[in-house]
Amino acid sequence: MTSRSVVTVERHITDQERLHPEATGALSDILRHMALSAKIIAREVNKAGLVDILGAVGRENIHGEQVKKLDEFADDVIFAAFDHTGLLCCMASEESEGIREIPERFPTGKYALLYDPLDGSSNIDANVSIGTIFSVLLKRSDNPRGTEADCIQKGRDQIAAGYVVYGSSTMMVYTTGNGVHGFTLDPSIGEFLLSHPDIKIPTPGKRIYSVNEGNYGRWSPGQRRLVRYLKGADGDNDKPFSTRYIGSMVSDLHRTLLYGGLFMYPGDAKAPKGKLRLLYECNPMAMLVEHAGGRATDGKRDLLDIEPTSLHQLSPIYIGTKDYVDLAHRFVEEEAAEPVGA
Ligand code: AHM
Ligand code: MG
Numbered sequence: 001m002t003s004r005s006v007v008t009v010e011r012h013i014t015d016q017e018r019l020h021p022e023a024t025g026a027l028s029d030i031l032r033h034m035a036l037s038a039k040i041i042a043r044e045v046n047k048a049g050l051v052d053i054l055g056a057v058g059r060e061n062i063h064g065e066q067v068k069k070l071d072e073f074a075d076d077v078i079f080a081a082f083d084h085t086g087l088l089c090c091m092a093s094e095e096s097e098g099i100r101e102i103p104e105r106f107p108t109g110k111y112a113l114l115y116d117p118l119d120g121s122s123n124i125d126a127n128v129s130i131g132t133i134f135s136v137l138l139k140r141s142d143n144p145r146g147t148e149a150d151c152i153q154k155g156r157d158q159i160a161a162g163y164v165v166y167g168s169s170t171m172m173v174y175t176t177g178n179g180v181h182g183f184t185l186d187p188s189i190g191e192f193l194l195s196h197p198d199i200k201i202p203t204p205g206k207r208i209y210s211v212n213e214g215n216y217g218r219w220s221p222g223q224r225r226l227v228r229y230l231k232g233a234d235g236d237n238d239k240p241f242s243t244r245y246i247g248s249m250v251s252d253l254h255r256t257l258l259y260g261g262l263f264m265y266p267g268d269a270k271a272p273k274g275k276l277r278l279l280y281e282c283n284p285m286a287m288l289v290e291h292a293g294g295r296a297t298d299g300k301r302d303l304l305d306i307e308p309t310s311l312h313q314l315s316p317i318y319i320g321t322k323d324y325v326d327l328a329h330r331f332v333e334e335e336a337a338e339p340v341g342a
Contacts, residue, residue, distance in 0.1 A: 007194035009035050009172060009183045016178060026087050026109055027160060030136055031174060035183075035192055037081040038164040038172050041074045041118070041132060042185060045166040048124065063312075070124055071095060074117035074132060088113050089139040090146030092311055094280040099148055099311070111159065112137045112150040116280040120248025129167035131250025135284040136160040151311060155283030155304035163284065165254045173199070173254070173288065180257070180292045196258075201294040205260015205321035207241040210252045218268035226331035230262075249276065253285050253319065257292055262324035266299065266316045266332075273314035278306060282317050295325040299332040 007015075013028045048070060075095045082088055086107035091100040094116040102108050113136055120130040136159045141147045162174030170185040172192050182196030209230045216224060225234060232240030244261070246252050256263050265274045276282050286296030286303040296303045296319040303315065318328045 009192035009194070012181060012183070012194055016176065019178070026111065027136065027176065029085065030082075030087050030111060030113065031160065031162075031176075033081045033085060033087070034078075034134055034162065034164075034174075035172055037074075037078045038132060038170065038192075039185065039190060040077050040081075041164070042166055042170040044070060044073055045124075045130065046170075071118045071121045078113075078115055078117055078132070078134075082113060085109070087111060088146075089141075089144060089150055091115070092148075092151040092279070093117060094119075094277060094312075097312075099146060099151055101145055108144045108146070110139045112139055112146055114151055114279055114284075116277070119250050119281065120246075123246075123248050128246060128248060129165055129251040130248050131166060131254075132164040133250060133281055133284050134162055135279065135287075148311060151279065152308050154307050155278075155286055158283060158287050158304075161284035161287040163250045163254070163288070165250045167251060167254075171195070171254070173257070175288050175291045177287075177291065180288050199257055199292050201257055201289065201292045201321055202260040203293065203321065204323060207239060208244050208256070208259065208261030209241045209324075210243070210245050210256065210261060210263040210320075211265070212245060212247070213243070215266075215268050215270075218270050219266060220268070220332075222331045222334055223264075223266050223268075226328055229331065249281055249285070253289070256320045257289065257294075260321040260324075262318065262320040262328060264316075264318050264328065266318070271314070274316040276314060276317055278303070278308055278313050278315040279311060282315050282319075285317075285319060289319050293322065294320055295322040296320075297325060297329065299329065 013031050017023050017028045075093050083102055084106045087109040088111050089108045091113045116133040118130055119133055137153050138159055139150045141150050160176045164172045171182055173182040180199040183192035184195040185192050228234035229237050230241040252263050265276050267274045282303050289296050298316045299318055318325050
């Protein structure tokens, strides 16, 4: 009889750390605290239908959207899981306008943590999968309590990135630049267990495209032609793609990592930079996807090379199987050469 070795996320993080004798352990501690936050958030997400926690709090966040109770809860859980640890100089959350400072009474550390506490929150009431996204950066300023500049760094400089998807099971997926690894929460023992070691986006990958096609009327000609091509409605594509769009970036990207495909949130006439935030959503996903062998761009350049200028800046995104992102580029770049309104 063979016994399968069970690798908890804790053990995996420790094993990874051993590969880097120079490591202080701080990064590993950040991942451990993120796993703990994920378990607490998962517990609340899973019982959301049972208690009166659903529904808007009745105020808007800085993007003018209704904040749901679970968003606030998740935001507070992550902040409280880290504020006292001495691991971070500061944090920045998609739900807050500026950086979130570490309270004076606690020590600080050399990393900055950016997070989107509960992405896809408009799906909560419909029991559709939602997620947490996080990005870890190394402090650059001299200020021990961090500055905005410590958070506004290009994606290529991320030290670690990951997400948690609260779906039919809860999974945490992370990379520190040494493979992309996925863990599934076993609720009976309260541990994340290694279920998807060294994730690579399948090549060529499933022919799936994922985009909010309701925006078609506002898209550029190149973007429209791309989607018509993917459907087999225009050009020489005799193997039309399927379409899948959950409307929760974490879930759509999780599927894309596992099956392959092309996820897009392009700019359009109403929102020239699209909807998704470069620092909180695009960059962490881009780091994961690149390390899994895929590609992530804004339609012109690799997302990870963009020099950000503000905490909440938006970016168009084309992400997934490298060949499909390259294909999208052929249409979108062609469009850049066209006269406006063509
Ligand atoms: P959120 O951060 O307010 O939840 O918005 C981000 C979400 C993404 O998860 C998803 O990809 C996108 O919004 C869906 O937007 P749309 O409804 O415009 O298709
Ligand atoms: Mg979000």
